Amino acid sequence: MTVSAPERRALVIEDDADIRMLLVGVLKREGFLVEEAATVREGVEAARRGVDIITLDLNLPDGNGLDACAQIRPISDAYILMITARGTEIDRLAGLDSGADDYITKPFSPRELVARINSLFRRQNRQLAATEAASAADENERRRAAQVQQSLLPRQGLQLQEYDVAGKFRPSRAVGGDFFDWYPAADGMHFTVADAMGKGMGAALVAATVRAVLRSTAEEPDLAQAFASAAASLEGDLERASSFVTLLHGRLSTADGGVDLIDAGHGLALHISPDGSWRRLASGGVPLGTVPGWEWEVVRLTLAPGDSLAIISDGLLDIYNTLEEFAVAAAGTVAGADSARDACEKLLVLGEDPRVEDDVTAVVVRRNGGEAA
Amino acid sequence: MQFAIEDRGTYTEVVATGRLNMVSAPTLRATVDEAVGAGSRHIVVNLAATEFMDSSGLGALIGCLKVARQAGGDLRIACVQKQVQMVLELTNMNRVLAPYGTVEEAFARD
Numbered sequence: 001m002t003v004s005a006p007e008r009r010a011l012v013i014e015d016d017a018d019i020r021m022l023l024v025g026v027l028k029r030e031g032f033l034v035e036e037a038a039t040v041r042e043g044v045e046a047a048r049r050g051v052d053i054i055t056l057d058l059n060l061p062d063g064n065g066l067d068a069c070a071q072i073r074p075i076s077d078a079y080i081l082m083i084t085a086r087g088t089e090i091d092r093l094a095g096l097d098s099g100a101d102d103y104i105t106k107p108f109s110p111r112e113l114v115a116r117i118n119s120l121f122r123r124q125n126r127q128l129a130a131t132e133a134a135s136a137a138d139e140n141e142r143r144r145a146a147q148v149q150q151s152l153l154p155r156q157g158l159q160l161q162e163y164d165v166a167g168k169f170r171p172s173r174a175v176g177g178d179f180f181d182w183y184p185a186a187d188g189m190h191f192t193v194a195d196a197m198g199k200g201m202g203a204a205l206v207a208a209t210v211r212a213v214l215r216s217t218a219e220e221p222d223l224a225q226a227f228a229s230a231a232a233s234l235e236g237d238l239e240r241a242s243s244f245v246t247l248l249h250g251r252l253s254t255a256d257g258g259v260d261l262i263d264a265g266h267g268l269a270l271h272i273s274p275d276g277s278w279r280r281l282a283s284g285g286v287p288l289g290t291v292p293g294w295e296w297e298v299v300r301l302t303l304a305p306g307d308s309l310a311i312i313s314d315g316l317l318d319i320y321n322t323l324e325e326f327a328v329a330a331a332g333t334v335a336g337a338d339s340a341r342d343a344c345e346k347l348l349v350l351g352e353d354p355r356v357e358d359d360v361t362a363v364v365v366r367r368n369g370g371e372a373a
Numbered sequence: 374m375q376f377a378i379e380d381r382g383t384y385t386e387v388v389a390t391g392r393l394n395m396v397s398a399p400t401l402r403a404t405v406d407e408a409v410g411a412g413s414r415h416i417v418v419n420l421a422a423t424e425f426m427d428s429s430g431l432g433a434l435i436g437c438l439k440v441a442r443q444a445g446g447d448l449r450i451a452c453v454q455k456q457v458q459m460v461l462e463l464t465n466m467n468r469v470l471a472p473y474g475t476v477e478e479a480f481a482r483d
Contacts, residue, residue, distance in 0.1 A: 177428075197432040198395055242402075242436050246428075246464055265464035286465050290435050314428075314463060323459065358427070 008121075011035045011051040013043035013068060014083070015060050019106075023055055023083075026110045030117060040068040047072045053117065056100070058084040066098045073099035079120050083108070142174040142201075149175045149204055152211060154182050158189060160254055162305075165189070166340035167363040168348050176359035177203025177245075178313050181211050183218065188254040190218055193266065193311040193363050194247035206243050210234060210288070214249060223251055223260045224298050231264075231288055231296070238289030246287040248311050257303035257367050262296045264288050268314060270331055274306035278331035280323070305369030310334045310343065315358035316351045340364040374423075376404040384480045385413035390422040393430030393457075401430075405437040405448070414446025417479040420472075421452035426460055434470060449479040 010032035014020040020036055027034045035051065037043035040063040047054060054072065058065035065082055072080065082103040104116060149171070158165050167180040177196035182189050192214055196206040213230050220226035227249060238244055248269050250261040261269065265287030271279045285296040303309060312330055320326035330347060337343035343364040351360035374391030385408050389401060405416060418434065420426075426434075434450065441448035453461065453472040461467040473479040 195428065197428045199429075242432065244428075244432055244435060263465075265466065267463035267465070282465075284465050284468065286469060290466065291469055314460075317459070317463075323463070 007033055008053070009033045009035070009051040011037065011043065011046050011054045011078070013037045013040070013046075013054060013060065013065075014057040015039065016057070019057075019083075022110065023113070026113055027053075027055075027117075030114060039063075040071070043068055044071045044075075047076045047078060051076065051078045053079045053081065053120070055081045055083055055113075058082060069098040069100050079124075081116060081120075145201060145204065146171070146174045149179070149208070152208060153180065158182055158184060160184075160189060160252075162368050163252070163254060164340040164366045164368060165191075165364070166344045167193075167361070168344040169359070169361045170348055170351065171199075171204075171359045172315070172357060173200045175201060175204035177207050178315070178359035178361040179207045179211055180311075180361055180363045181215070182363075183215065185218065185251065188252040190249075190251050191363065191365070192247060192249045193313070193361060194245055194249075195266070195313050195359070195361070196245045197243045199359065202241075202243075206238070206241060206245065209237060210245050210247070223249075223262065224296065227262050227264075227296055231294070234288055235292055244287045244289035246314075250309075252303075252365060257305075257307070259301050259303060259309060259365075261299050261301065263299065264296060265290070266311070266314075268312045268317070268326075270310045270312075270327055270334070271301050271303075272308045272310055272331045272334050273304075274335060276332050276335035278327055280327055303365070303367040305367050308334050308340070308343065308364055308366040310347070311363045312347060313359060313361040315356055315360040316347070316362075318356045318358065319350070319353050334364060337364075340366045374400065376400060378404065378408055380413075381417075381476075384415035384417050386417050386419055386476055388419045388422070391424070393420075393423050393426040393433065395427065395429040398429040398433035401433045402436055402440075406440055409440050409444050409446070414441070414444060415480050415483070416441050416446065416448040417473075417476050418448065418450045419452055419476050420450055420454065420457055423457060424454060426457045428460075431460055431464065431466060435466070438470060447480075449473060451476045451479050 010027045012020055012023045015038045024034045035046045037046050040060050056065045056068055069080055080100045082100045085106045169178055177198055180193045182191035194210055196203040213234055217226035217230045246265040248263055248266040250259050252259050263283040264285045267282050269281040281299055283297045283299040286294050317326055333346045334343045337346055344362045347362040348360055374397035377388040379386040387404055438448045450470055451473040
């Protein structure tokens with residue numbers, strides 16, 4: 001939106017040729033592009049083509065100004081200035097009820113007319129400026145929300161002997177419902193990749209809540225137990241928000257490469273060997289917030305040296321016809337990457353496609369070693 | 374996206390046409406809420422002409438399922454297309470919202 005003066009268009013509806021000429025002259029001097037009409041019919045037609053201000057005579061050959069006003073108001077937001085020879089209060093009130101914005105009584109001086117019009121445009125500019133200030137404030141708020149969401153992501157480079165961990169997140173708007181998280185644990189690390197329903201600010205609020213609740217269960221040694229308690233405390237909130245969250249939550253034990261994993265309707269975790277062969281891990285659990293009292297199963301896998309675990313959000317799925325096609329592309333990308341970080345970056349590049357409308361997130365955990373090392 | 378309600382005697386059919394996403398999801402919720410409010414207990418959502426569903430669309434289906442079950446009834450889906458099928462499988466929601474081949478089959482064995 002801009003405040004820079006666009007061409008202002010005026011319409012004069014007046015049957016008296018002399019007065020019409022006077023009005024047209026005044027408005028042209030004020031910089032308006034002026035159209036003229038001598039009847040209600042012509043006036044309504046001209047108003048339909050779009051104007052900013054209309055001067056409207058109360059007495060017209062094919063009807064009165066009040067009828068014209070009633071016909072114009074539904075099709076135009078133009079400022080309507082009634083011009084009337086009858087300066088009684090009743091006329092004035094009727095004029096304003098019919099949708100007119102102001103009135104001026106004949107005889108009037110050109111200076112009075114100009115003063116009315118200028119005061120109108122000052123008012124409009126103030127409204128425009130207020131709207132602009134409000135949208136600038138919205139923009140600041142969005143930017144700040146995006147910063148906060150970024151700050152809730154883990155710092156890159158969790159230092160784990162033998163392991164390389166990276167994640168990347170690109171929201172489709174300023175903020176999104178995707179998030180990933182990881183933090184060190186006694187024997188390795190815990191990690192989460194999640195996607196809250198929808199997009200934008202509402203989804204981001206839900207995502208931040210889920211992150212905090214899952215973190216609060218880190219001390220519980222049994223994964224299934226920890227997850228059940230997180231799910232129980234989130235269930236009510238998700239129900240009230242009419243939302244749900246798909247997520248993968250896991251625990252890596254660095255000593256043996258063991259990963260315990262819970263899949264709550266996320267479904268896009270791939271165990272990838274250095275040669276690019278892959279296996280999709282799915283435990284069949286439903287998303288958080290969909291079925292009260294659901295019991296999620298833990299699946300276990302072991303990362304051999306050189307293996308990667310890649311968890312990717314469904315945003316990327318939009319460009320593939322089948323899950324199989326998606327998995328082949330993702331596994332090839334991860335196996336061919338130099339590092340976990342490189343793999344995440346390359347996965348997000350795959351998502352730089354106009355068909356991808358959703359947030360895109362990728363987390364890769366790679367166990368170093370294997371043939372390549 | 375458009376929704377049409379058809380009374381089929383023992384159940385109510387909701388025909389959803391178009392893309393079930395963030396924009397249309399609230400309308401599906403309102404449509405099913407209205408049907409349940411008007412006394413329908415058995416709802417079948419016909420997804421034959423729903424070419425796309427995102428997470429908000431799935432959320433609306435889940436919300437509708439809850440509404441129907443809370444009213445002592447049930448909501449089932451029929452005639453799902455490929456993309457919708459994939460979303461249901463990926464999220465495992467097909468374990469709760471099992472798609473039926475035709476609208477008639479959905480409540481045939483009840």
